[in-house]
Amino acid sequence: MIQNIDVKKIEVPSLNITDEDIIAKIKSEGFIAYGSFVKRYNQYMYRVARSIITDDAIAMDIVQEAHIKAFMKLNTFRGESTFATWIASITRNEALMHVRKYKKEVTMGTDEQTIVESFGSDSSDEVNLDQPDNFFENEQMQGLISLTIDKLSEKFRTVFILRAVEQLSTKETAKILKLNEITVKTRYFRAKRFLRNEIQKYLDTSKLEIYEFGNEKCEAVLQNVLTSIANSSP
DSSP states (O other): OOOOOGGOOOOOTTTTTTTTHHHHHHHHHOGGGGHHHHHHHHHHHHHHHHHOOOOOHOOOOOOHHHHHHHHOOOGGGGGGOOOOHHHHHHHHHHHHHHHHHHHOOOOOOOOHHHHHHTSOOTTTOOOSSSSSHHHHHHHHHHHHHHHHHTSOHHHHHHHHIIIIOOOOOOOHHHHHHHHHHHHHHHHHHHHHHOOOOHHHHTTOOOOOOOOOHHHHHHHHHHHHHHHHHHHOOO
């Protein structure tokens, strides 16, 4: 049984290396090359999982399982969508299976849902964004934003994370979530209103550090994924 793989030698692939290049390398060099996908997509997948599951540790486990499943199904990837869309769909399905199995996800109640529908009409307590860079660089404020996002129901939260944080298009988000584009636009609009109209304009043009996936977590997932793949190979 393989237990130790030196993951520190695996680096985040440069932008000039395409997903297709990595797939070709996996086919020619073996499973270790899949580590490039782990490094490239860990943060992205974690945000997808975390937008559905409000528990950090469980979301991390889901990322690992999604990576393993993606590797096992790699020969089924036909390039009909981007690899990013494909692996996001796998991650989302893993998260939803967990929710269905344990049914512990806390979602928005009727009263909170009404708030989302009506938020933004009152400007008396709007957040001051005179210094937006300082506002979002504040760790305490970022924590508050994360907690606020967690109050959204899964259907609103997932759309918000994919659109506002991961900067995916409406079309890409609709494909991943298996929704029509009008529904995506509606849910995104309502989620942004929940975070206040004054913040909304900044979110559309900013890359927020929400649901961060640090180096230690990234390497732990990489180690676990490659070890699991190695031990399950014939």
